[in-house]
Amino acid sequence: MSQHLVVKTFRATPRSLPAVIALTAVTLALYLGPVSTAEAYTGSLNNISSPAGIKGTGNWTWSPTKPVTLSWSVTQLQSGLWHYAYTFTHERSATSHFILETCADLVKAEVLNATGDFASFSVGNFSKGSGNPGMPASVYGIKFSGTTGNSTFLAFDSYREPAWKDFYAKGGTAGGHGQNAAWNAGFTASDSDPSEDTAATDGSVENHVLSLGCDPVPEPGTMLLMGMGLIGAAGMARRRRKGAEQN
Secondary structure (H helix, E strand, C coil), rough: CCCCCCCCCCCCCCCCHHHHHHHHHHHHHHHHHCCCCCCEEEEEEEECCCCCEEEHHHHCCCCCCCCCEEEEEECCCCCHHHHHHHHEEECCEEEEEEEEEEECCCCCCEEEEEEEEEEEEEEEEEEEECCCCCCCEEEEEEEEECCCCEEEEEEEEEEEEEEEEEEEEEECHHHCCCCCEEEEECCCCCCCCCCCCCCCCCCCCCCEEEEEEECCCCHHHHHHHHHHHHHHHHHHHHHHHHHHHCC
């Protein structure tokens, strides 16, 4: 006996048109309207707390009186974008590059309006080794190259919501103390991050940093096109209905 799959489709009618328009209006309001209670989170890690939130090598972390600090703020803008800002500070040697872990499906085009104390940035997989001395494990993320100074500011926007990830920073040689490098204490050889379902909050979770998560928020332009499509489909159905009645 053959089996048939029955698929029911929604057909807009003059009676259902107001409901379709109302649903579209609500959808557009949710994604395009101003955000009255924008989410905002701040946090920081350092090497002199007990236990330390930052580990490293070289002159950056060998002295408990020489603080190394990473602070961040993550804010949702009215446009729906998330604004990410980081400041990495230390007292010795300049920072040469800074890596911020993200999900492995991130592409460079999703990192918008990047600005700060760097010459360029790239997105990809970055391996531990001589180029990243002391880094506990290879990571996928954003690498800011040509960073300068003892206080490095980095900022960018993205439609991706925040999640808890790792960071790694490298400086120059430290004489008898090896190479200057630092990373969050939660960054281990197993690279085990908190679950993506772990909520963003102030402070830190298990000595991790807020970074780009795996689930991007739909762009307002996409939702606008969907809404316009719904209205257009409903209007065409109404015109066809009227034409059939006249015939």
